Amino acid sequence: MAALTEEQTLIRDQAEAWVRDEFPVTKFRAMRDSKAAGAIMGDAWQGMVEMGWTGILVPEAHGGSDLGYLTFGLVLEALGKNLTASPLLASALVGASALRLAGSEAQQAAVLPGVVDGSIILSLAVDEGARHNPAQTACTATAQGDGFVLKGEKRFVLEGMSATHFIVPARTAGAPGEEAGLTLFLVAADAAGLSRTGLSLVDSRGYADVTLDNVAVGADAVLGEVDGAFPVLDAVLDRARAGLSAEMMGTAGQAFTMLVDYLKTREQFGRVIGSFQALGHRAAQMFTDQQLARSCAEAALASIDNDAPASTVAEMASLAKARVGDHLHLVSRELIQMHGGIGMTDEYDAGFYLKRARALEATYGNQAFHRERYASLLGY
Amino acid sequence: MSTATSAAGDAFRESVRSWVEANFPPELKDQPASMEGAGDGDLAQALERWRDALAGQGWGAPTWPKAYGGAGLTPAEARVISQEIGRAGGYNPIPLMAGMGVTMVGPTLLEYGTDEQKEKHLPGIASGKIRWCLGLSEPNAGSDLAGLATKAEDKGDHFALNGQKIWTSGADISQWCGALVRTEPQAPKRDGLSFVLLPMDQPGVETRPIKLISGASPFCETYFNDARAEKSDLLGPLNKGWSVVKRLLQHERASQTSARGPGAGGKSESLYAIAKRYAGETADGKLEDADLRARLTRHLMDAEAHRLTAERIAAEAKGNVEVSAAASIMKNSATSVSQTRSELMIELMGYRGLGWEGEAFRQEELDTVREWLWGKAISIYGGSAEVQNNIISKNILGLPETTQKG
Numbered sequence: 010m011a012a013l014t015e016e017q018t019l020i021r022d023q024a025e026a027w028v029r030d031e032f033p034v035t036k037f038r039a040m041r042d043s044k045a046a047g048a049i050m051g052d053a054w055q056g057m058v059e060m061g062w063t064g065i066l067v068p069e070a071h072g073g074s075d076l077g078y079l080t081f082g083l084v085l086e087a088l089g090k091n092l093t094a095s096p097l098l099a100s101a102l103v104g105a106s107a108l109r110l111a112g113s114e115a116q117q118a119a120v121l122p123g124v125v126d127g128s129i130i131l132s133l134a135v136d137e138g139a140r141h142n143p144a145q146t147a148c149t150a151t152a153q154g155d156g157f158v159l160k161g162e163k164r165f166v167l168e169g170m171s172a173t174h175f176i177v178p179a180r181t182a183g184a185p186g187e188e189a190g191l192t193l194f195l196v197a198a199d200a201a202g203l204s205r206t207g208l209s210l211v212d213s214r215g216y217a218d219v220t221l222d223n224v225a226v227g228a229d230a231v232l233g234e235v236d237g238a239f240p241v242l243d244a245v246l247d248r249a250r251a252g253l254s255a256e257m258m259g260t261a262g263q264a265f266t267m268l269v270d271y272l273k274t275r276e277q278f279g280r281v282i283g284s285f286q287a288l289g290h291r292a293a294q295m296f297t298d299q300q301l302a303r304s305c306a307e308a309a310l311a312s313i314d315n316d317a318p319a320s321t322v323a324e325m326a327s328l329a330k331a332r333v334g335d336h337l338h339l340v341s342r343e344l345i346q347m348h349g350g351i352g353m354t355d356e357y358d359a360g361f362y363l364k365r366a367r368a369l370e371a372t373y374g375n376q377a378f379h380r381e382r383y384a385s386l387l388g389y
Numbered sequence: 390m391s392t393a394t395s396a397a398g399d400a401f402r403e404s405v406r407s408w409v410e411a412n413f414p415p416e417l418k419d420q421p422a423s424m425e426g427a428g429d430g431d432l433a434q435a436l437e438r439w440r441d442a443l444a445g446q447g448w449g450a451p452t453w454p455k456a457y458g459g460a461g462l463t464p465a466e467a468r469v470i471s472q473e474i475g476r477a478g479g480y481n482p483i484p485l486m487a488g489m490g491v492t493m494v495g496p497t498l499l500e501y502g503t504d505e506q507k508e509k510h511l512p513g514i515a516s517g518k519i520r521w522c523l524g525l526s527e528p529n530a531g532s533d534l535a536g537l538a539t540k541a542e543d544k545g546d547h548f549a550l551n552g553q554k555i556w557t558s559g560a561d562i563s564q565w566c567g568a569l570v571r572t573e574p575q576a577p578k579r580d581g582l583s584f585v586l587l588p589m590d591q592p593g594v595e596t597r598p599i600k601l602i603s604g605a606s607p608f609c610e611t612y613f614n615d616a617r618a619e620k621s622d623l624l625g626p627l628n629k630g631w632s633v634v635k636r637l638l639q640h641e642r643a644s645q646t647s648a649r650g651p652g653a654g655g656k657s658e659s660l661y662a663i664a665k666r667y668a669g670e671t672a673d674g675k676l677e678d679a680d681l682r683a684r685l686t687r688h689l690m691d692a693e694a695h696r697l698t699a700e701r702i703a704a705e706a707k708g709n710v711e712v713s714a715a716a717s718i719m720k721n722s723a724t725s726v727s728q729t730r731s732e733l734m735i736e737l738m739g740y741r742g743l744g745w746e747g748e749a750f751r752q753e754e755l756d757t758v759r760e761w762l763w764g765k766a767i768s769i770y771g772g773s774a775e776v777q778n779n780i781i782s783k784n785i786l787g788l789p790e791t792t793q794k795g
């Protein structure tokens with residue numbers, strides 16, 4: 010764990026206590042069973058707002074605390090432990106980052122206070138295919154009058170059903186596959202021509218497919234530069250990747266705790282199974298791996314807080330997302346294997362962690378995507 | 390192989406092929422193999438017809454003697470039969486419909502059973518009409534199976550069973566059960582066990598399905614409350630159940646050494662073709678994602694190495710499938726190949742490989758996800774991967790073992 014300030018320690022402890030008391034995995038299970046995927050709204054969402062988490066990345070002028078990404082990461086890690094899938098990441102990290110990096114002062118003033126008080130929920134609607142690939146954006150925005158008309162499909166949008174507004178990268182020039190020619194738009198979820206369908210994914214988080222069928226927006230819906238959004242989109246995504254890595258550390262950390270607890274309690278052949286070195290050594294390796302992964306996740310968050318150059322942030326974000334992804338992948342597999350039969354049952358929580366792990370791995374680019382990107386960034 | 394036998398082999402293959410062509414119901418082509426077997430509807434009727442046709446040939450369990458419902462064929466001939474059925478786009482439903490009957494209980498009965506027991510039980514298995522489950526594991530006796538507690542008390546003409554089994558696959562839909570029970574509580578762990586056969590449809594047996602992470606409920610908690618097993622259904626000598634079950638588990642491993650498994654079973658499209666469909670290809674037809682391409686290639690090599698090893702072992706055993714420690718090697722290798730394939734499948738499908746249900750996903754995608762989750766079990770049941778490694782290090786490498794004290 011990075012050396013934390015007093016304030017960060019307080020926020021982390023608060024977050025861990027909240028997750029433990031207010032959002033045990035039993036609550037996630039109940040949500041899953043009621044098929045209300047992603048519907049962590051109402052009281053729980055209000056609770057997060059009251060804790061101030063929605064304002065961690067928002068300037069004080071707009072009602073936030075501006076405490077930075079490492080601090081946000083502490084909260085996300087706590088939430089990740091109990092699989093608390095909320096719009097916090099999508100709105101208060103990804104959405105708020107997009108507004109801060111690309112939005113005008115007026116746009117920030119119009120939107121960010123709502124993000125802080127929870128009345129506005131933002132979601133970045135970036136992917137169009139089954140795999141993360143922002144440059145492949147095909148959704149078009151055609152100039153019309155002094156505004157634009159958006160047409161296209163956005164798929165697997167995180168928190169797509171609870172969002173009140175989408176941040177939509179669309180093509181104002183160029184062809185799918187090209188980085189040039191993209192523009193970011195802020196589109197209200199109730200805009201005429203926008204429709205969405207909730208999806209049932211294996212990890213019971215709230216995803217939606219969003220269809221933009223000639224959605225007309227004004228010029229004031231453009232976030233940042235027309236045609237030149239790719240760099241800022243990538244910067245927003247790097248913040249998303251770093252933040253998600255923190256959440257993944259939480260999910261992997263809790264899975265690992267469950268695993269070690271089981272190794273200490275389950276007996277076979279008259280002794281605890283953790284005494285079999287075939288298992289104990291693997292656990293020791295996972296612990297080592299966890300430490301390495303943690304360093305990457307924290308370094309990525311810190312590089313953002315320290316205003317490192319965009320290329321450094323990009324490197325660190327890809328390093329973190331790939332490295333933490335591999336770690337979570339490993340731990341989620343071993344969690345099941347080392348539990349034996351009980352790990353295969355729906356009644357036990359292990360399966361939730363396996364399922365969430367793969368969804369987190371795929372979101373904002375999987376390990377392969379980020380290894381490739383890392384290699385390119387380093388010039389290999 | 391001599392020319393004479395290979396000519397005979399070709400003739401045999403020819404005859405199997407034409408029989409399959411004449412008898413395989415075309416509507417079953419490329420249907421996924423189902424443990425549950427015939428439900429209802431047209432497909433189920435076709436499946437029953439197909440089962441009965443195969444059973445008529447003795448091909449439900451081709452290597453068993455004709456007298457017990459088999460066809461008295463060699464293992465090599467049996468392989469030809471399954472190859473030819475596979476070639477027609479089908480599968481042999483009998484080993485599935487019989488639960489643990491064809492793969493485990495039957496072979497063990499052939500070795501240890503009395504003539505009377507063989508006559509009573511084998512034909513029902515070979516016809517696919519009697520389904521068997523296996524009551525071995527208990528909540529506190531998994532890898533350490535010999536630590537089990539279910540008791541069987543001698544009641545003169547029968548045993549009365551009391552205790553709990555768990556993870557009993559198909560217990561709720563089986564007609565018969567093979568159970569490992571304690572008949573001599575005073576003896577050291579492994580010396581007081583016996584293997585008994587008992588019908589599931591009786592007041593003393595209760596099953597409660599357990600739901601898996603894949604959503605299905607293929608196994609149960611099984612409770613014995615004065616459940617009755619006839620003395621005549623004791624398999625092998627009294628208190629020698631450990632030897633019987635060791636043999637049975639070797640048969641189980643031997644049946645689990647095929648690495649087709651999840652994500653590949655019966656589907657004709659190659660893994661690379663599926664990958665290109667989801668992950669795209671370059672102008673010269675290579676998989677776009679170079680990292681995925683490298684890992685897919687490694688997997689394909691692993692799968693091929695596994696297949697070649699299976700062939701080599703079969704050839705070295707001169708057509709007799711060797712049920713031995715080699716089964717542990719092959720089980721672990723098969724498990725690793727199958728599980729890697731499943732992980733690669735869901736990875737290459739991206740978000741589409743994460744669907745749970747709903748029209749947004751294609752059936753093949755939803756199936757892949759469920760198979761991926763279900764497939765996590767194959768390195769756990771039938772002796773976990775770790776237990777197989779213990780067997781390899783002890784029985785093949787001769788390393789001292791640390792777990793067994795009586």
Ligand SMILES: Cc1cc2nc3c(=O)[nH]c(=O)nc-3n(C[C@H](O)[C@H](O)[C@H](O)COP(=O)(O)OP(=O)(O)OC[C@H]3O[C@@H](n4cnc5c(N)ncnc54)[C@H](O)[C@@H]3O)c2cc1C
Pocket residue numbers: 275276277278282285287288346347348349350351353522523524525526527528530531532533555556557558559608766769770771772773774775776779792
């Ligand atoms: C889908 C499925 C179907 C099944 N069907 C049946 C069935 O039909 N009938 C039946 O009787 N049982 C069945 N089983 C049970 C299965 O055989 C057991 O789950 C298995 O033997 C493991 O036992 P356990 O679950 O108690 O795990 P444990 O034995 O508690 O093992 C937990 C972990 O410890 C490891 N471990 C244990 N001992 C050692 C050691 N000495 N060295 C190193 N590692 C060790 C294991 O490998 C595992 O990773 C089924 C299981 C599954 C998942």
